[in-house]
Structures are given as structure tokens and as C-alpha cells.
Amino acid sequence: MTNPNTFQSEDEFSPKRYWIQLIIWSLCLTIPLGGLAVIAYAAGYYSATQSPTDLWIMLIGIPIVLISGYVLWRTMPDFTMGEPDTVRGRRIKWTTLGAGFLGGLTTIPLIDFENGGTLLFSNGSVPSTQAMFAMAMWAAILPVFIIIHRRNADEVAREANDFGFMVGFQSFSVIAPVWWIGWRGGLLPQPDVMLLFVTVLIIACAAIIWRRST
Amino acid sequence: MKNRLKVLRAERDWSQAELAGRLDVSRQAVNAIETGKHDPSLPLAFRIARLFEMPIEEIFHDES
Numbered sequence: 001m002t003n004p005n006t007f008q009s010e011d012e013f014s015p016k017r018y019w020i021q022l023i024i025w026s027l028c029l030t031i032p033l034g035g036l037a038v039i040a041y042a043a044g045y046y047s048a049t050q051s052p053t054d055l056w057i058m059l060i061g062i063p064i065v066l067i068s069g070y071v072l073w074r075t076m077p078d079f080t081m082g083e084p085d086t087v088r089g090r091r092i093k094w095t096t097l098g099a100g101f102l103g104g105l106t107t108i109p110l111i112d113f114e115n116g117g118t119l120l121f122s123n124g125s126v127p128s129t130q131a132m133f134a135m136a137m138w139a140a141i142l143p144v145f146i147i148i149h150r151r152n153a154d155e156v157a158r159e160a161n162d163f164g165f166m167v168g169f170q171s172f173s174v175i176a177p178v179w180w181i182g183w184r185g186g187l188l189p190q191p192d193v194m195l196l197f198v199t200v201l202i203i204a205c206a207a208i209i210w211r212r213s214t
Numbered sequence: 215m216k217n218r219l220k221v222l223r224a225e226r227d228w229s230q231a232e233l234a235g236r237l238d239v240s241r242q243a244v245n246a247i248e249t250g251k252h253d254p255s256l257p258l259a260f261r262i263a264r265l266f267e268m269p270i271e272e273i274f275h276d277e278s
Contacts (some may be wrong), residue, residue, distance in 0.1 A: 084235035156243035156252050172234075212242065214251070 021077045028072055035065040091152045099145040106137040123192065161213040168204025175199065216275045220248045222266050237261055 019030030039061040046054035083089055110126055176196060223233050234241040246252035263270045
């Protein structure tokens with residue numbers, strides 16, 4: 001049994017140490033992933049030109065990718081952030097991943113890859129089928145994820161979320177009318193709904209992260 | 215509000231994650247309560263008291 005008097009010195013989970021480790025690990029992940037891309041390109045060129053340079057690139061690249069991949073696999077950080085494996089925690093994890101995946105999936109049909117992806121934030125028209133798909137995602141499926149997430153969050157997470165969205169809405173209640181009046185007065189460009197949404201979302205997320213870290 | 219959660223946890227040799235699992239909250243929640251950054255709701259305070267088999271007032275103290 002741990003002596004309560006010596007418990008202060010116990011090495012507990014450190015969010016700062018965790019994030020530093022995660023950032024370094026993620027940066028190092030570019031070595032095997034970048035290496036794989038280089039090998040794939042070199043293999044493509046080699047099959048077309050039979051150039052010995054491409055063969056050398058592949059021969060050097062393959063062990064680098066294998067060794068760095070193995071080292072990164074062995075030094076993989078704890079993605080749970082020290083959280084216990086509970087049913088509630090798993091539900092939150094899957095709904096968060098699901099919401100992120102659906103959000104990404106919704107935007108893909110709106111991106112005009114042929115013209116540099118400008119369609120997403122262009123305010124231009126989109127085909128009605130793609131619009132219906134995106135609308136269904138945001139209006140029907142995303143709220144379900146939000147409700148499941150909310151019901152499974154513990155009181156500390158819920159309080160942080162409430163604080164973040166309160167800050168977000170208060171930011172909205174300042175930014176939106178100021179921008180609108182500024183536009184009508186000829187001082188600012190026309191208000192952009194998506195830009196407003198993204199700005200408020202970033203502010204709310206920053207407030208949630210700040211609340212949870214303090 | 216001050217509390218003895220960290221000491222009670224140490225007496226049982228539980229990590230924050232272990233206590234969080236027993237209370238069905240996140241480890242961050244346990245940390246926030248232990249460090250006094252968050253005062254638990256009454257239902258959670260009762261859960262903590264039941265887990266440690268102690269009255270609430272023996273775990274949580276009003277600073278005033």
C-alpha cells in the first residue's frame with residue numbers, strides 16, 4: 001500500500017508530457033509515411049524508365065521505412081491519455097470519431113478537386129444531390145452523435161462544453177451584428193455564413209480546451 | 215472546497231485511472247476534483263462516499 005505521506009512524489013499522468021510526446025511522435029511519423037510515398041514514386045519511375053537512380057532510392061528507402069516504422073510502432077504513445085477503458089468512454093470515443101468522419105465525408109462532395117478545391121468555401125452553387133446528402137448528415141445524423149456524446153460525457157467534460165459553447169455563442173452575438181452593420185455601412189465585406197460558423201466553432205473549441213486544461 | 219480524495223486513493227493504492235473507472239467518470243474528472251478545480255455534483259459526491267464507505271463530510275470539507 002502506498003504511504004499517503006510519500007504519495008506526492010508519485011509519477012502521475014502529465015498532460016504536458018503526453019502532448020509533447022504525441023507531437024514528437026507525429027512529426028517522426030512523417031519519416032515512414034514520406035518514405036513510402038518516395039518509394040512509390042521511385043517504383044513508378046523505375047517501371048517506366050529502368051533508371052538505376054530510382055532503384056537505389058527504393059533500396060535505401062525500404063530499410064529506412066521498415067526500421068523507422070518498427071521504432072515508431074514500439075514507441076507509440078498512449079492514445080487513451082491515461083483514461084480508463086469504460087463503456088461510457090468508448091461511446092464518447094466512437095461518437096467523436098464518427099462525428100469527425102461524417103464531417104469530413106460531408107465536405108468531400110463539395111470540394112472541386114479539378115479547380116483547386118475552391119468550391120467548399122466559395123458560396124457557389126452545388127449539385128442538389130450533394131446538397132441533400134450534406135444536409136441529411138448535418139441535420140439528422142450529427143445531432144444523434146451530439147446527443148449520445150452529451151449523455152455519456154461526465155460532469156467535468158459537460159461543464160467544459162457548456163462553457164465553450166457559451167463563449168462561442170457570446171462571440172457570435174458580437175461578431176455577427178457588428179459584421180452585418182459594418183457591411184450595411186459599407187465598411188466591411190458581405191457577411192459570410194460559413195466563415196462566421198468556422199470562426200465561432202474555433203472560438204468555442206479553444207474555450208473548451210482552455211477550460212479542460214485549467 | 216477541499217477534499218481528501220488523493221489521500222484516500224493513495225491508501226487503497228489506486229491510480230487516478232483506476233478510481234475514475236470505479237466512479238465511471240474520466241481520469242480528467244478525478245484530477246479536477248482532487249486538485250480542487252471542480253466541485254463534484256451531489257450525485258457524484260454520494261458515489262464517491264459510497265465507494266470509500268465514508269460520510270461525504272469526511273471526504274469533502276467546506277473551506278469557509
